[in-house]
Every structure is written in C-alpha cells, then in structure tokens.
Amino acid sequence: MNKILIVEDDVSIHSIIEELLNKNNYTTGNAYSGTEALMLLEKEKYDLILLDLMLPGINGEEIIKKIKETPIIVLSAKISSEDKVNCLLSGANDYITKPFDNKELLARIEVQLRPKENYQKTLKHKELELLNDNHTLLISNQKVNLTKTEYAILKQLLQNQLQVITKNKLLELISTDTEDCDENSLRVHISNIRKKMKHYTDQEYIESIWGIGFKLKD
Amino acid sequence: MNKILIVEDDVSIHSIIEELLNKNNYTTGNAYSGTEALMLLEKEKYDLILLDLMLPGINGEEIIKKIKETPIIVLSAKISSEDKVNCLLSGANDYITKPFDNKELLARIEVQLRPKENYQKTLKHKELELLNDNHTLLISNQKVNLTKTEYAILKQLLQNQLQVITKNKLLELISTDTEDCDENSLRVHISNIRKKMKHYTDQEYIESIWGIGFKLKD
C-alpha cells in the first residue's frame, strides 16, 4: 500500500484530505509544518508528498528543494502562474490549486505513483524474460510456470534491476493485508523460484543481501 | 536535445507552440491528427508528447491508451474535471487547459523531462561512493561488501562529511534498542570497515576524534 505524507497546517483541510486518501486505500502520514515534514521524512520513507505552500516556519519552496527522493504535489491557494512555475522548477512534480476536485486530486496522485514506463513491456534481464500474463517466465525462451506470488516477486526484482528490494517491500506484494506477515514465507517463495530456475540455467539470478532483502545479480 | 511531438490540428495554435518550444531549445515533431501521431511515434523516438484532445479521426483518450512509452501532456480546451480524470487515468502525465501560460507550459514540460529521481543516488567522498539503493560501497569503482551495520555507519559518516559523529549517535544505529550497548562493538565495526577498505586503497578514511566519535578525513 502506498504511503502519502500530508503537509498542511490548516487542521480542517488536513483532515479532509486525510479522510479522502484513507478511503481510497492510501496510508497517510501527517505533518503540520515544514520542519515536521522534514523530520518525518528522515525517519520513514513515503511514496508521495502533498504539500501546502503557506506553512508556518520554513517556506514551501525551501522544502521542495530539500526533498529530492520523494515526488511532490503542491496543493496551494496561490493561483498565480509565477508561483506554479517556481514550485515546478524547484522540483515539484505537480501543482494543484485550491479548491481542488477530489477526483482530480486522486487521478494526479495516481499519475505520480504510476511506475515509470515499465508498462506493458515484457521485462528482460540476461536470459530471463517475464511475460505480462502473470505467470510465465522465459529462460532462454523456455517456458517456466510461476505461481502468482512467484511472478509478483520476480516482477518487482526485474523492474528494479539495479536496486535491492527490501524484504518488507516484497512482503507487501505477498501478504494480502497483514502487516506482520511472515518473512519465512518469502524465503520459501524465493527458494522455490530458485529451484524452478535451476532446471533451465546454471546461473544464479537472485542474490540475497543479508539483513536487507534481495536483488538480481549483476 | 529533447524532442517533443506536437499533436494539434489547429494550425495557428500548432505553430505558436512550435515556435515557443524551438525558442526554448527543444526539437519538435509535428502531427495534425492522431493517426499521424501514431505513425510518427513508430518511426522515431520522442521524449514527450503534447496532445490536443479534439482531433480529427481517433479520439484523444484512445491515443493515450496506445502510447505507453512516452510521457504525455494533454493540452485541451476541455476544462471539466471529468475529462482531466479520464485522461490522467488513461495514462496521461499532465493535463493543461487552454489558454495556457507559456511559462507554466515550459515548467510542466521540464517536470516531465526531468530525470526520474536519481535511483542510483550516491553519497560520494573522494574515492568512496556509497550506492544508496544497492547497499554497496565502491572504492575507485571496485565493489566492497559491507554488512548492514557497516553500511549504516558509513552512510552516517558520508552524510555528514564535515561533522564529527558522536559515538552515541553511531551506537543508535547499531543497537536495536538498548541504551547501554557496548562501545566496544562499535570499535570493532569501525576496525572491520577500515580493514576492508585497506584492500582497495592506501588512504585512511575514518578519523577518530578522541573522546567524541568519528569523522571522515578531509
């Protein structure tokens, strides 16, 4: 589930947004000032930030410049073109003026959370090719049947070839709901994937990063 | 230089946009209908598409759905929230209503062309390079395997290159909870990091500040 940080000092607007997001299956974090937002961002990773501009303390643009890793949608009552341009060029990804339409906000949030490019294209890595039919992997063009979760795990790994995917991230894919789902289960899935691959190739493709998670071997 | 495809049937608007983009150092491609746009996209790769909705022939949304690999900014006279939402959920990346402000258009174009986050965001210091998403350290581009805590310690040091990091601060990273965790343990970790580095470089990178903590050497 995606986590969104709401940065808004007006308590009533804040709770309206929070409710809207929660209803639509987003987890929310709450900050009522710029400094609070920055603190929260140090502790936890968010997938998106909704940022009001007129905040107590730090100026909105300053905050935008400090945040590099998380996409930002500015939510502001300032409608001037100049404000928009400044924010967008400082690093914001979108700018919505208040009052905003709920559905448009939700749509623009989805745009930001949408995985870049990797749409329909089959994912490839060396001998591996993951078809987008949810259960087939090709190894050197030989079909390998995968279960739903095995497919989901490989998809995540192939989508981010260079990165380590944390165990928690992968657990999100597996566990339908529960937070405290078992890592053990993930280990079994990985083991099963490896076993299946072994029939078709000598190469090891999944590398364990001790204490962190897994990644594709370079 | 970035190449932008303008899809707009109104000739005068089309040329205004074209001129604006050219002035701002973009190369442009020109399509006056949806089918023409799709044809051009097959032949050539564009970095961005500016798409008018009311086109002869194919409907705008249809085009959006067919284009998967290139980001799209919709430029439309339709101001209804419903139109916006439809386009955005179909795959458009932004939606600007006509008449639009030139500077805002340019800013929103920049947002789309901006490299998608620095995935491989790295912390650098002289020969050292800590790959954030990879949990690896490079010394003069050679991979060095680090354990979780070794990585955490180096990350802390590299994040605050000039400052001294207190032993207590570093202990926080190591010890899961306990306050009274052993400083000895930290010493061992530092020692291990130094030992690992020694294989790849003659330089000492971690400096001990007596009684206080550690810092990176200038």
Next chain:
DNA sequence: GAAAATGGTTAAGAATTTGTTAAAATTTTG
C-alpha cells in the same frame, strides 16, 4: 612519568538471518 582512560585489533562463540524440506492450511478449480 605512572596511572587512568580511551582507542584498535583479534578471535571465539552467541545471536541472527537465510535456505531447504515437508507437512498443514488455505485458496482455487473443475
């Protein structure tokens, strides 16, 4: 300069994490 305190290194074993297997529980399918 000697005693006390802090820092550095090493090696062993304690603790944690990972890999594998098989069986139980659950979900999907016919």
Next chain:
DNA sequence: CAAAATTTTAACAAATTCTTAACCATTTTC
C-alpha cells in the same frame, strides 16, 4: 464439494554477522 494447486507454517541446518572479552597501543591526567 472434492481434488489440485498454492501459500503458510514449522523445524532444522547452514551461513553470516554481531558481541564479547582479552590484550596491547595511545592519549590524557595528575
């Protein structure tokens, strides 16, 4: 609703990492 497939749980072995402890070096204090 029964059979088949999939996922989870449990148990144990293997691998890796962390902490402890001992010992020596260096710096500070008196």
